[in-house]
Amino acid sequence: MSDTTTAEPRLQRPPAERRYADELAKLAAEDDAPRPPGWALSLQAARTFVVGDESRGITRKFVGDPSLIDRALVTLATNRGLMLVGEPGTAKSLLSELIAAAVSGDSTLTIQGGASTTEDQIAYSWNYSLLVSEGPTQRALVPAPLLQGMAEGRVVRFEEITRCPLEVQDSLLSPLSDRVLAVPELEGDSMVFAREGFNIIATANTRDRGVNEMSAALKRRFNFETVFPIADFDTELDLVEHEAANALARSGVPVPPSRDVLAVLVKVFRDLRSGDTQGRPQAVMSTAEAVSVAHAVGIKAWYLRGGEAEAGDIVDCMAGAAAKDSAEDLARLRRYLEQKAPQRKGPHWASLYQARNLLPG
Ligand SMILES: Nc1ncnc2c1ncn2[C@@H]1O[C@H](COP(=O)(O)OP(=O)(O)O)[C@@H](O)[C@H]1O
């Protein structure tokens, strides 16, 4: 299926292995380092895919400590799962997608954790009409990501695992420790044994019900890596600029906000995130949120005015992101705009200050 030969709209966000198919093919072709059994790339090539290498035409996709990527890949080549923990919006999901694409060539074996996640959605379920007509046969079995990943030797992603009920989380115990999953209903071959290449990358937000509640037995079967927010201002600004330009190009907007406007946006996010002036907002002022506000700012300027974004556009685009449904956060944002913005110099801060009345309420 090609995205260009049909008149259908483009996919909004194809999986990493399709977005970066050319890079993956190039890395595989040039890869002469040893690969762990069942892996599509060597550890070096997988790391290069994630952190990039300009000289080889591989883009940087994750900004952060390359040694984190090394440790993550080493873990995946062992018999332990990988648990990425951190604040929301620190690119845990992105990282797990990129790593799965590099290691298995497929990032789509994904379980989305939530309060109502069931074992059916994790391991397997049944095609009911076949179940009724022929009983619990292989044909009637409908594999979910875990079973499929084990049978095919691929990385399975488990998003937001700590949002699942504990007993559902614990269904990962024997796949992780014994590398086997029982399908007791099947006659004969009721055990599915994992092939080389299978492992699990789970993600967990520190703001959700904690990883502390996860059973000790399951915790032991994962290596934990913390993903931190981007520490350096310029690095974060570069990322927001780059991601916003990409997102806007996909949305048909030819003029992204200028770097000066984005610098104000990133500064506001960082000030609110650190909370040293106004108290920390409940909303997470993450880099991911900054990117989406930058996207909205560009859309607003182009589609509502046909022009370029101004710092003032940040204000109303931010209300929904920074305040969500918290009146307290909105008040905090208002105080910030009233007290902090006028202290800063330059036309963009002035424009931000001018726009403070656009805040709802
Ligand atoms: N360190 C980072 N490297 C690359 N992108 C980042 C980084 N931190 C935040 N982002 C931005 O955040 C988005 C991903 O957020 P996401 O993976 O959903 O975060 P999480 O799963 O931690 O909540 C990325 O698409 C990117 O725009």
Ligand SMILES: [Mg+2]
């Ligand atoms: Mg996530």
